[in-house]
Amino acid sequence: MRRRTGSTAVVAGRAADRPVDTDEIRALTEAAGYEVRGAVTQARAADPGTYFGRGKVADLSTRVAETDADLVAVDNELTPRQTAALRDALPEETAVFDRYRLVLAVFADRASARRAQLQTELARLRYDLPRLKERSDVQGLNRSVEKGTPLNGVKNRITDLERKLDDLPHPAEQHRAERREQGFDLVTLAGYTNAGKSTLLHRLADDLTLDGTGGSGGPGPHGRDAHPDAATETAAVRDRLFETLETTTRRATIDGRRVLCTDTVGFVADLPHGLVESFSETLSDAAAADAVVLVADASDSPPELREKVAVALDVLDGQGVDESAVVTALNKTDLLDDDALAERREAVADLAPDPVPVSVRAGTNFDRLRAAVTERLPTERAELRLPNCDEAMGLVSRAYDRAAVESVEYGAETVSLSVRGRPSVVEQLRADAHALGE
Numbered sequence: 001m002r003r004r005t006g007s008t009a010v011v012a013g014r015a016a017d018r019p020v021d022t023d024e025i026r027a028l029t030e031a032a033g034y035e036v037r038g039a040v041t042q043a044r045a046a047d048p049g050t051y052f053g054r055g056k057v058a059d060l061s062t063r064v065a066e067t068d069a070d071l072v073a074v075d076n077e078l079t080p081r082q083t084a085a086l087r088d089a090l091p092e093e094t095a096v097f098d099r100y101r102l103v104l105a106v107f108a109d110r111a112s113a114r115r116a117q118l119q120t121e122l123a124r125l126r127y128d129l130p131r132l133k134e135r136s137d138v139q140g141l142n143r144s145v146e147k148g149t150p151l152n153g154v155k156n157r158i159t160d161l162e163r164k165l166d167d168l169p170h171p172a173e174q175h176r177a178e179r180r181e182q183g184f185d186l187v188t189l190a191g192y193t194n195a196g197k198s199t200l201l202h203r204l205a206d207d208l209t210l211d212g213t214g215g216s217g218g219p220g221p222h223g224r225d226a227h228p229d230a231a232t233e234t235a236a237v238r239d240r241l242f243e244t245l246e247t248t249t250r251r252a253t254i255d256g257r258r259v260l261c262t263d264t265v266g267f268v269a270d271l272p273h274g275l276v277e278s279f280s281e282t283l284s285d286a287a288a289a290d291a292v293v294l295v296a297d298a299s300d301s302p303p304e305l306r307e308k309v310a311v312a313l314d315v316l317d318g319q320g321v322d323e324s325a326v327v328t329a330l331n332k333t334d335l336l337d338d339d340a341l342a343e344r345r346e347a348v349a350d351l352a353p354d355p356v357p358v359s360v361r362a363g364t365n366f367d368r369l370r371a372a373v374t375e376r377l378p379t380e381r382a383e384l385r386l387p388n389c390d391e392a393m394g395l396v397s398r399a400y401d402r403a404a405v406e407s408v409e410y411g412a413e414t415v416s417l418s419v420r421g422r423p424s425v426v427e428q429l430r431a432d433a434h435a436l437g438e
């Protein structure tokens with residue numbers, strides 16, 4: 001993404017009793033377009049006033065001055081009061097973002113489609129509003145609102161945005177309904193950011209042609225419009241947080257069936273789901289899907305993996321996704337030896353009973369993953385007997401196109417066709433066969 005010219009940051013982390021790890025907050029800060037010039041950490045309980053202890057705040061201030069940083073990025077959620085107190089203690093004009101605000105900055109930067117832009121702005125204002133309300137001093141209030149928008153202005157803008165979003169057509173939903181009618185199965189890839197969802201989509205997709213998009217206005221008549229992700233999708237997938245900010249859908253063929261596979265916005269550790277949810281179409285996609293592949297990064301430590309899988313399953317459940325529709329894929333097994341993998345399986349055993357270990361990068365165990373997905377797709381079988389005529393050939397070709405043809409035998413008088421696929425598709429083929437026979 002574009003780097004904010006000259007924007008620099010110092011990251012700051014605190015933990016009560018463990019070594020303080022700043023990797024993630026660094027990655028987030030970089031994802032928001034800042035160059036990280038330093039890190040300040042503290043291992044002690046949070047100070048209710050300034051979050052960090054007094055001496056540490058002084059250190060932080062010195063570091064900001066030395067590095068001429070524009071921003072202090074704090075690896076946690078700060079109360080409005082803490083944000084204000086920190087700002088007061090730092091050199092003039094230094095912005096203070098907690099991780100939530102940082103994520104909002106990333107989204108604001110990357111959102112390209114109209115819908116995503118509105119959702120991002122709405123999420124930011126909803127984040128700001130309670131913070132503004134809690135501020136009692138008028139001066140602080142004015143300073144904390146970007147560009148001096150008064151409190152009421154923020155409320156009005158929220159209402160305005162909500163109305164605009166309601167009025168905006170929802171191309172993804174409409175598109176989904178159409179595609180279902182055409183006999184497509186819908187599969188959604190979900191999971192934390194950086195788990196490998198987009199890489200998996202690449203692997204599963206039939207070709208590099210995009211077939212419809214989520215938030216960005218929907219496909220044209222042929223479902224082949226370019227998506228903002230198009231350029232980056234063909235490039236190597238980079239190791240960067242929030243690579244995907246809008247849903248992308250590609251056609252895939254799984255077990256002979258026509259599948260629309262949708263990539264989604266990744267979850268983020270320690271963020272309230274509501275935040276990410278509010279500006280992604282992601283979860284509504286998951287709820288509408290026939291199967292959801294929950295992609296997890298198995299190179300995470302077992303407790304972290306467990307936590308992420310638990311949260312993700314919980315979020316999906318909250319969206320009305322049936323547990324039986326979820327396939328859990330433990331990705332990046334190329335980074336693990338057998339013992340390490342066994343530990344990961346053990347860590348999620350009671351949450352995800354039958355996870356599929358895969359390496360999307362190396363292509364390991366794809367057959368099992370495809371099979372696990374197919375198992376979750378609604379399926380019906382039919383044996384059809386058709387008169388051997390031109391129309392029958394049309395029907396056979398439709399069957400190949402939309403379902404899995406298990407066998408086809410051409411006799412002198414009749415054609416016998418054994419087919420398996422989406423119930424509505426099989427139903428239609430059966431009706432067509434019946435009509436031919438009359």
Ligand SMILES: Nc1nc2c(ncn2[C@@H]2O[C@H](COP(=O)(O)OP(=O)(O)OP(=O)(O)O)[C@@H](O)[C@H]2O)c(=O)[nH]1
Pocket residue numbers: 191192193194195196197198199200237238239240241242243244245264265266267331332333334335358359360361362
């Ligand atoms: N070692 C290894 N790396 C992988 C594998 N699959 C994906 N990756 C890497 O993991 C990183 C993240 O992959 P993405 O596909 O962008 O992850 P994502 O889940 O789409 O992330 P967001 O779009 O941010 O939600 C990239 O650097 C991939 O190359 C794998 O099987 N093994």
Ligand SMILES: [Mg+2]
Pocket residue numbers: 197198199243244263264
């Ligand atoms: Mg992605």
